[in-house]
Amino acid sequence: MITTIGFDADDTLWHTETLFEKTHQKYKELLSRYHDSKTVETTLYATEMRNLELFGYGIKSFTLSAIETAITLTNGKISADEIKIILDFSKKMLRHPVELLAGVPETLHFLSKHYKIILITKGDLRDQERKFSESDLSPYFKYSEIVSEKTVSTYKKILHRYKIAPENFLMVGNSLKSDIIPILELGGTAVYLPYPLTWAHEKACLPPKDHNYFYQLEHIEELPALLTTL
C-alpha cells in the first residue's frame, strides 16, 4: 500500500530543460564565429562531465563550465565582454519565473489529501529553494529534500529519516537514472513521466518496462487513477 509519494521537481513539476536548451542556443550563436554548433555542444558537455564531481549540478556549475569551454574553444580569443554575456545568461536563468507543467497544482492538491507528499530534487540549494517557494506548491508537501545526487543511498537515508518503508513509497520523476532505477532497486514503486527534452547526462538506460513496480505515464494527471489500481 502506497502511503507516501516523492516528486522530482525539475521537468516533473516545472520546466527546466527548455530553459537550458534556450541558453544553449544563445551560447552556440555567441561562439558560432569560432565553431559549428555540434562542436560547441559536445565540448561543453565534456567540460560539464569533467567538472561534475567538483561543481555538482545547477546553473552556477553550468555557467562556470560554459565560460571554461568558451575560453578553450576560442584559444583564449574570446573577449571579456563576450564572457560577460555568458555570465548574464546565468543571471537570466536564475531569475526566470517558474513555469509549472500542465495539471501539476490540481494533481498535487488532490493527492495531498490522501498521501504524504515529499519533494526530492537535486541541484543548487538556493535556486531549488527559490523555485519551490515561487511555485506556490509548498502547501501540498509535507517535507522537501534538496540533495546533491540521487542514488540508492540518498533515497535510503530519506526513507529512513521519515520512517517510510520502501513498499509504501512511490517516486515520480522524468529521469530514469535519478528518479526511477534507484527506487526500484530499493524495493519501492516508480512512475516514469518522460519530459520531451532530457539532458544527455540523465539518459542512462531504457525504461525497465518488465519490472513489476515500474509504471510509465504521459501526464501527471493520470497519476490518481493509477494509484487506485495499486
Place this chain on the structure above:
Amino acid sequence: MITTIGFDADDTLWHTETLFEKTHQKYKELLSRYHDSKTVETTLYATEMRNLELFGYGIKSFTLSAIETAITLTNGKISADEIKIILDFSKKMLRHPVELLAGVPETLHFLSKHYKIILITKGDLRDQERKFSESDLSPYFKYSEIVSEKTVSTYKKILHRYKIAPENFLMVGNSLKSDIIPILELGGTAVYLPYPLTWAHEKACLPPKDHNYFYQLEHIEELPALLTTL
C-alpha cells in the same frame, strides 16, 4: 539542561576564510596592473553582495562574482586567459584538503558521548558535503544540515524537525550574525568562538556580552568545561 549541540563548520571546525584570503591575494595581484588592492577588494565585495540573493554562498558564487568584477574593473580589457586563471582559483579551492582547527576531533569525540551533535552549516551543498566527508568527523554527528541561510526561521525548522526544545539546545560558531544572534532570539544558548578572520558580510554586530545565554570562548577545547557549569 543542554542535550543537543549544534556546530557551525566553516571556521569553527575547519579553516575556510584563510583559503578565501589567499585567493583574494592572488586575485588582487592578477588585477594589480589595473587597480590598487583596496579598490579591487571593495568592488569585489560590492559585486558579491549584489549577487548574494541570486547566487547564494560558496566558492562557485565567489568565482562568478570575481569574474564579473574583473571584467568591470578592467573595462572589458582583461584577457580570456586571465579569466581562466580565476576559474582555476575556484577549482583549486574546491579541491583544497580540509584542515581542521586545533582540538576539534578530540573535543567532538568527548562531547558525542554525552550530547547529540548536529552539523549546521550554510553554503554550497556539494562542497560542504565533500568537506564533511573528508573531515572524518561525521561519526561524531547524529545529523547534518546544509542550509542556504542561517536565520531564526532556519533554526526553528531544524529544532522542530528533530523535536529539540530551544532551552535544550546550544549552538557553537564563529559568526555572530549566523550562529549566535538567531539562536539567542530563539531562546537557545550560544557559544561564540571567534576566528582570526571574518568575512565582512558576517560582521554584523558586537558580541551580546550581557545576554544570559551568551558565552565566548577562545578555543573549542574549553567547551566541555563550560558545559559542566550550565
